[in-house]
Amino acid sequence: xxxLRYTLLIIIFFFLSCKEEQAxxxxxxxHGDPVQTEKTSNITMPAANIEMASELQKLSQETKAINSxxxxxxxxxxxxxxxxxxxxxxxxxxxxGAYQSLLAGNNNDGIAAxxxxxxxxxQSNLTLNEASQKQIDQVEAVLYFRKGxxxxxxxxxxxxxxxxxxxxxxxxxxxxxSTKAIQIIEQMLGQEMDLNYVWLLNLxxxxxxxxxxxxxxxxxxxxxxxxxxxxxxxxxxVASLIGVDDNKLSGGVVIDDLNGNGYPDILVSSWDLDDQMxxxxxxxxxxxxxxxxxxxxxxxxxxxxMIHGDYNNDGYEDIFVLRGAWMxxxxxxxxxxxxxxxxxxxxxxxxxxxxxxxxxxTASFADFNNDGHLDVFIGNEDYSNENFQCELFLNNGDxxxxxxxxxxxxxxxxxVKGVTTSDYDNDGDIDIFISINGENNVLLRNDKASNxxxxxxxxxxxxxxxxxxxxxxxTWFFDYNNDGFDDIFVxxxxxxxxxxxxxxxxxxxxxLKYSSETPVLYQxxxxxxxxxVxxxxxxxxxxxxxxxxxxxxxxxxxxxxYLGTGEPDLKAVIPNRMFLNEGGKKFEEVTMQGGFGHxxxxxxxxxxxxxxxxxxxxYAVMGGxxxxxxxxxxxxxxxxxxxxxxxxxxxxxxxxxxxxGAKVEIVLNSNSGTRSLHxxxxxxxxxxxxxxxxxxxxxxxxxxxxxxxxxxxTGKVEFKNLENNSFYKITEGKTDVEKKKLDKFDxxxxxxxxxx
Numbered sequence: 133x134x135x136l137r138y139t140l141l142i143i144i145f146f147f148l149s150c151k152e153e154q155a156x157x158x159x160x161x162x163h164g165d166p167v168q169t170e171k172t173s174n175i176t177m178p179a180a181n182i183e184m185a186s187e188l189q190k191l192s193q194e195t196k197a198i199n200s201x202x203x204x205x206x207x208x209x210x211x212x213x214x215x216x217x218x219x220x221x222x223x224x225x226x227x228x229g230a231y232q233s234l235l236a237g238n239n240n241d242g243i244a245a246x247x248x249x250x251x252x253x254x255q256s257n258l259t260l261n262e263a264s265q266k267q268i269d270q271v272e273a274v275l276y277f278r279k280g281x282x283x284x285x286x287x288x289x290x291x292x293x294x295x296x297x298x299x300x301x302x303x304x305x306x307x308x309x310s311t312k313a314i315q316i317i318e319q320m321l322g323q324e325m326d327l328n329y330v331w332l333l334n335l336x337x338x339x340x341x342x343x344x345x346x347x348x349x350x351x352x353x354x355x356x357x358x359x360x361x362x363x364x365x366x367x368x369x370v371a372s373l374i375g376v377d378d379n380k381l382s383g384g385v386v387i388d389d390l391n392g393n394g395y396p397d398i399l400v401s402s403w404d405l406d407d408q409m410x411x412x413x414x415x416x417x418x419x420x421x422x423x424x425x426x427x428x429x430x431x432x433x434x435x436x437x438m439i440h441g442d443y444n445n446d447g448y449e450d451i452f453v454l455r456g457a458w459m460x461x462x463x464x465x466x467x468x469x470x471x472x473x474x475x476x477x478x479x480x481x482x483x484x485x486x487x488x489x490x491x492x493x494t495a496s497f498a499d500f501n502n503d504g505h506l507d508v509f510i511g512n513e514d515y516s517n518e519n520f521q522c523e524l525f526l527n528n529g530d531x532x533x534x535x536x537x538x539x540x541x542x543x544x545x546x547x548v549k550g551v552t553t554s555d556y557d558n559d560g561d562i563d564i565f566i567s568i569n570g571e572n573n574v575l576l577r578n579d580k581a582s583n584x585x586x587x588x589x590x591x592x593x594x595x596x597x598x599x600x601x602x603x604x605x606x607t608w609f610f611d612y613n614n615d616g617f618d619d620i621f622v623x624x625x626x627x628x629x630x631x632x633x634x635x636x637x638x639x640x641x642x643x644l645k646y647s648s649e650t651p652v653l654y655q656x657x658x659x660x661x662x663x664x665v666x667x668x669x670x671x672x673x674x675x676x677x678x679x680x681x682x683x684x685x686x687x688x689x690x691x692x693x694y695l696g697t698g699e700p701d702l703k704a705v706i707p708n709r710m711f712l713n714e715g716g717k718k719f720e721e722v723t724m725q726g727g728f729g730h731x732x733x734x735x736x737x738x739x740x741x742x743x744x745x746x747x748x749x750x751y752a753v754m755g756g757x758x759x760x761x762x763x764x765x766x767x768x769x770x771x772x773x774x775x776x777x778x779x780x781x782x783x784x785x786x787x788x789x790x791x792x793g794a795k796v797e798i799v800l801n802s803n804s805g806t807r808s809l810h811x812x813x814x815x816x817x818x819x820x821x822x823x824x825x826x827x828x829x830x831x832x833x834x835x836x837x838x839x840x841x842x843x844x845x846t847g848k849v850e851f852k853n854l855e856n857n858s859f860y861k862i863t864e865g866k867t868d869v870e871k872k873k874l875d876k877f878d879x880x881x882x883x884x885x886x887x888x
Contacts, residue, residue, distance in 0.1 A: 177428045180479040184467055185431025191464060192405035192433075198461060201404070203236035203759040211245070219256070223249055231271050234702055237760020239279040239309075246272045266320065270329075273316040274703050277332055278760075280309025280339060285732075286379070289764055291369045296338075296355050296707045296729030303341040310336040321351065327635035328703050335705060335731070354641045356707060356724045357673070363712055363720055364686060366727040367750065367768035373881040376412045376420050377764040378402070381755040382678060382735035384438035385765075387742065388449050388823040389414075391475040394874050396740050396823055400753055400765060401435030401453060405464070408433055409453075413475065414742065418880035428476045432467060437679075437736060439815050441497030441506045441824070443484075444531050445789040448473040449824065454492050457513055457549075458757070462491030466510070485532045490520045496815040498553040498562040499788045500540075500578060501587050502844050505529050506788045509564055511548030511818075521545045522566070526585070540581075541589045544574055549625070550818030554609035554618045555793065557660055560844065561587065562793050565598070567607040567622050567818065572599035577660075598662050601649040603627055606680045608817040610691050611810040612669075613716030616797070617656035618812060623677035623695060624649040633676050633697075633704035640674040648674050651695075669719050675709060679819035683739020683748045685726070687775035687829020689800070689809045690716055694750055696734020696819070700757035708734035708752065730754065732763035736820035741827050742767070745876040746777035746857060748827060753820070769879060773829075778836060779859040780826040781872070782813060786845040787864055790824050795842040800834040807834075830856075 177185075196202050207229050214225035226245050233242030246268065253260065260268070284304040285293040292302040304310055317333045320326070334353045337343040344352055371377035380402030390397045395414035401407070411427045412420040424430060435453040443450050448471035456462030468486050469477040481487045486508065494511040501507070505527035514520045521543040525533035537543035542564065550567035557563065561578040568574065575596045581588035593599055598620060605625035609618040626648040629636045639646040650672045654662035666672055679696035686692075690713035697708050707729035711719040723729045733756035739748045747770040754763040778798065782791035791813050798809040809828055816822050830836075839851045843864050851869055854860060861870040 175425055175428070175430075177430065178478045180482065181428050181432065181477075184465070184479045184481065185433070187465065188405050188433050189431065195405075195459070195461060199459070201235075201758050203232045204238060207232035207236055207238065207241065219252075223252060227268055227271060230275065234271065234275050234278060235758035235760055237278075237282065237762065239275050239282060242275045243272070243279070246275065262323070266323070269316055269320045273313050273320065273329060273332070276309050276313040276316065277336060277705075278309070278702055280304050280306070280313065280336070283309060284339070286763065289372055291372060294731045294763070295369065295727060296731060297724055298338050298341075300341065304339045307340055310339045318348070327638045328632060331634040331638040332703060332705065353638050356729060357641065357721050359722060359725055360720050361725065364722045364726045365771045366725065367770060368727065369730075369766045370769045370879050370881060371751075371765050371767035374418070374420055374767070374879050375422070376751075376767055378410045378753075379755075379764045380404075380407050380762050381759075382436065382733060382757060383407070383753050383755070384435050384454070384820070385736045385738045385751055385753050386438050386440045386451060386821040387738040387740040387751060388440060388821070388825070390449060390471060392448065392473055394872075395744065396742050396825075398742070398751060399438065399451065401438055402753075402755065403434060403436040403757075404759075405434040405455075409435060416875070416877060418743070418877045423475065426475065428478065429469075432469070432479065434464065435467075436493040437495075437819055438821065439495055439497055440821055441792060441815065442471075442788070442790040443468070443497070443506045443508075443527060444470065445505065446473065447783075447789060449790065451477065452495060452497070452508065454495055454510075456489075456491035457493035459491055460515060462513070463489035464491065465489055466492065466495075480531070483532075485534065486525050488523065488535075490523070491515075492548075494548060494551045494818045496551050496553040496564070496818075497790070498792055498814065499527075499844065500524070500562055501526070501585060502561060502787075502793075503527075503529065504784065504786055504788050504845060506790060506792060508533065509542065509551055509553065511544075511551040511566060513547050513549075514545045519545070522548060522551075536585060539583065540585055540587060541591070542576060544576075546571060546574070549605045550607040550622070552608045552620075552816075552818050553814055554812055555795070556609065556618050556620070556656060558617065562844075564589065565607060565609065565620055565622075567604040569603055569605060569625060570627065571602060573604055573607075573622060592660070596661055597664075598654050600664070601652050603649050604652075606677055606817060606819040608680075608682060609812070609814065610682050611812075612653065612691055612713060613655065614689065614808060614810050615656075615658070615716075616808070616810050617658045619656045620654040620662065621651065621682075621693065622654075623651040623675055623680060625676055625678065625699070629676075630699065631701045631704075633699050633701065634706060636674045636676075637706040646674055648676065651675050651677065669717070671711070671719055673709070673721075676704070676706075678733065679735035679737055679753065681737040681739055681817040681820040681822060683750070683822060684827070684829045685710075685712060685722075685748065685750075685770065686773050687747055687777055688715075689807075689828060689830045690714070692719075694728060694737050694739075694752065696737055696752055698733030698756055700761070702756075702758065702761065704733070705731050707731055726768075728768060730766055732756075733761060737817070738820045738822055740823050741770075741779070743769070743877055743879055744874050745770075745772065747772050747829065774832045775829050776832060776834065776856040777827065777829050778839075778854065778856070780839070781859070781861045782824075782826065782841065783861065783863045784843065784845070785864040787843045791843075791864070792824070793844040796826055797840040797842075798828055798830070799837040799840065800830050801837040802831065802834040806837065
């Protein structure tokens with residue numbers, strides 16, 4: 133009918149008005165206490181921490197009305213306003229309110245609003261035109277689908293919830309959400325084939341335990357790519373069993389020994405300014421304690437990403453929290469948190485001179501002038517009406533920083549989504565790769581210069597051949613083929629397929645042509661140029677990547693990686709994807725066999741041997757952008773393998789203490805000859821931080837012939853007689869290595885009880 137013609141416009145508007153990525157609240161569908169927090173009465177927080185906390189709180193309040201991710205606030209305003217409107221506008225706004233309720237996680241409110249609309253239309257004896265009816269159906273279908281997820285995967289969470297292929301343990305015991313979604317979607321598909329809803333139909337059937345047999349043949353889609361069998365055993369998600377499963381939105385993770393007891397702790401953030409950071413201390417006995425209050429972090433909120441490094445060379449890794457990205461008004465401060473070495477942190481953002489108000493989610497610690505102090509390069513998002521540029525904070529050596537980006541040609545002005553640093557040309561200084569969403573990427577080569585800083589950056593993107601993908605996002609340097617030259621991986625986040633992710637993934641599964649850009653792997657040719665080897669290594673896939681990192685899952689010495697996928701849209705429910713490096717020649721997908729096909733939105737990732745048993749576990753921050761799109765973080769425990777391992781903790785003396793920039797070659801001998809593994813200590817992936825510890829694996833028939841360390845300041849040293857399956861500390865300038873002993877432990881899987 134004529135009256136309701138503009139339902140379509142409004143809803144199209146609000147489906148499109150979310151061209152940003154992420155946002156929040158304290159999500160109180162936690163079950164019970166997030167790990168036992170010790171009761172302490174007299175925690176005194178440093179004044180600067182209190183000041184930062186109140187600044188963040190104030191920003192949260194001020195931006196509430198314009199924040200497109202504050203969805204329950206929006207829904208409430210819309211419903212309040214709707215009752216005052218005439219019939220057709222009221223219908224319109226009620227559907228709009230239902231959509232905001234969906235985004236807020238208030239699915240029952242949304243369903244009630246849709247029912248009000250249906251009743252009103254029925255009583256007035258009106259039928260909608262096709263387009264308007266379709267919009268209502270779409271909102272209602274996703275409302276019911278998400279209701280099923282909330283009731284089953286969140287409120288009755290277990291370690292197999294939402295991981296493809298779903299096991300019996302993860303089928304929905306409360307079937308109403310998926311059952312209703314199936315009815316609505318089948319009716320919709322009768323009118324028009326939309327692959328987004330075809331994909332959701334397949335998933336909904338699977339949640340009820342009747343995939344593939346109940347899916348009409350014409351709508352059947354494979355849930356994952358074909359995988360070569362027996363590449364990897366299944367990893368178990370133990371996060372909720374040991375209580376390190378913070379249930380919030382997309383955010384960052386840092387894993388490292390942050391309190392000096394030798395064991396890797398887990399620090400996690402969630403991107404909303406109302407979301408508290410959590411600090412899980414590793415007790416070294418299989419249990420963890422959340423000590424964010426004791427650490428002085430109460431009120432330190434937000435942070436879509438975090439990086440770490442020892443900026444003041446006191447032997448304790450400090451934390452840099454990044455904020456404001458994806459927000460058109462994202463003039464939010466980052467936070468530099470100085471690690472006091474006793475399990476507490478002090479906010480030194482202002483006193484160190486690194487305070488600034490720009491939208492960012494990416495930065496890298498590196499020593500660009502090799503003076504033994506870590507500098508920070510920050511990638512900011514530039515908007516047309518602002519003049520936001522990248523910043524390069526040079527460490528003055530006295531716990532303060534100065535931004536010299538303009539003086540050394542590092543003040544790139546672009547919509548920067550990822551930065552990573554490495555010495556790609558092996559000339560002894562650290563270069564910068566910048567991933568930009570919407571235009572060509574940039575490689576800045578660090579050259580010696582006669583300016584007062586002694587160095588300068590040159591944009592060598594054209595000659596190096598690294599411009600794509602245009603719609604890129606997270607990125608990292610790693611040596612995927614162990615030839616001694618660092619390669620570049622840059623993943624994509626395709627704006628032209630926005631709100632269409634499920635359809636794009638379904639197209640890949642059905643071998644249809646898709647329009648999303650794929651990730652790109654650039655192999656370093658060793659002469660300053662790179663070759664795009666994406667297709668050759670089998671990585672031409674639909675990977676809408678939000679967070680990611682790399683490590684070695686099977687201790688074969690070749691680096692694998694995990695991509696946290698998704699987009700803000702609530703119908704974008706696709707698996708996160710894991711790729712295994714086969715001898716530096718090809719990447720094989722192991723998502724399903726390894727148990728990594730988590731359907732909730734994936735964000736920052738960290739590979740780390742958390743239980744000290746010699747193999748790397750994988751921690752993943754889960755959750756999307758909109759307030760209601762929360763999920764429990766995952767920790768995939770490595771079931772182990774027969775291969776060997778070696779751990780090295782490097783400590784710089786002339787080089788920065790964290791040893792960032794140091795290059796490590798592990799020479800291995802076996803009957804079949806010699807090979808080398810190559811690693812470099814750096815801030816790693818632009819989304820998720822691994823420990824600064826070097827953790828390598830190698831085959832069971834191999835032994836360590838030598839370890840060669842190339843210190844950025846003092847050059848190469850060789851160590852022999854290192855034993856397999858051992859942990860050493862190596863200090864710059866010392867000829868002896870120090871063997872460390874840390875006991876491995878089993879995760880105590882019942883240490884943490886969930887209350888339902």
